[in-house]
Amino acid sequence: MKACHNDSLARPGVFRHCLGVVSRIRIGAVVVTALAAALGGVAPARAAPRPTAVERALEASGFYAGKTMVEVAFTGRQAHRPLGARTLRIGAHGFDVAELELALAWQGFPSGGIDGRFGPELRSALIRFQRAAALRPDGVAGKTTFARLRRPPRSSPIPLGWPLLLQVGDRFGPRSSRFHAGIDLPAPAGTAVTASAAGKVTWAAPRGSWGNLVTVDHGRGVRTMYAHLAAIDVKVGDWVAGGTVLGRVGSTGDATGPHLHFEVRVDGAAIDPLQALVRLPAADLQPG
Ligand SMILES: [Zn+2]
DSSP, X not given: OOOXXXXXXXXXXXXXXXXXXXXXXXXXXXXXXXXXXXXXXXXXXXXXXXXXXXXXXXXXXXSSTTTOOEEEOXXXXXXXXXXXXXXXXXXXXXXXXXXXXXXXXXXXXXXXXOOSBOOXXXXXXXXHHHHHTTSOOOSOBOHHHHHHHTSOOOOOSSOBOOSSOBOOOSOSEEEXXXXXXXXXXXXXXXXXXXXXXXXEEEEEEEOGGGOEEEEEEEETTEEEEEEEESEEOOOTXXXXXXXXXXXXXXXXXXXXXXXXXXXXXETTEEEOHHHHBOOOOGGGSBOO
């Protein structure tokens, strides 16, 4: 356990937490095996880490067994309530709130930082999840919402092609104190980025931390997003075939170096792109 160093949040007998306490990301053996299969053995074999407290709690309550990878340091005297043991609403804080944040993120609705505090961002993500799940969008997590969160996340109804034939860097999942809603494909600046499938361009301009972003709507609720581009070669309204060049790899927006950040949305939920991309032999994926 790492200590939380943000003492401004510390009060006697109160759950103490801060963004810096989510100290490590660890990839579970199940996920590594699945990725290795998806990438034809590209993913390096790693020993199974011991499950964290959050992982154990999520497994015990039926949430995404083996797929939660964040270790949340926890101090204070509150019990580790399992997710679902109480109704959660804005103002709540605790271990189960961190579990709710993770469960929502795996369902495709990340709420910003994973900090165990039920603030406006978490409420808004919960409402988006409830709407997508056809539940009453009240922003309160009760029995019905918990039951829905236990279901498997959405999957893409159409197969998608790789926008770049390069090995994956950061994957979909918890990253530091946040949740990475796509995959990163590191590549030299200027590398062509191609459409994963046929569709209509619905965004082709800068957009916040994504930098220069292209979004393609493929129908059936599926959209793909190509971020941090150095240059954009299409415009909104264009119909593109799968394999059409959309732009060039860059590092615009919130990027530390040239790479493609690639997201897949199904009915608004961010899904793991590796579950939707066609499987390729390792030899077809070049190091970035
Ligand atoms: Zn990324």
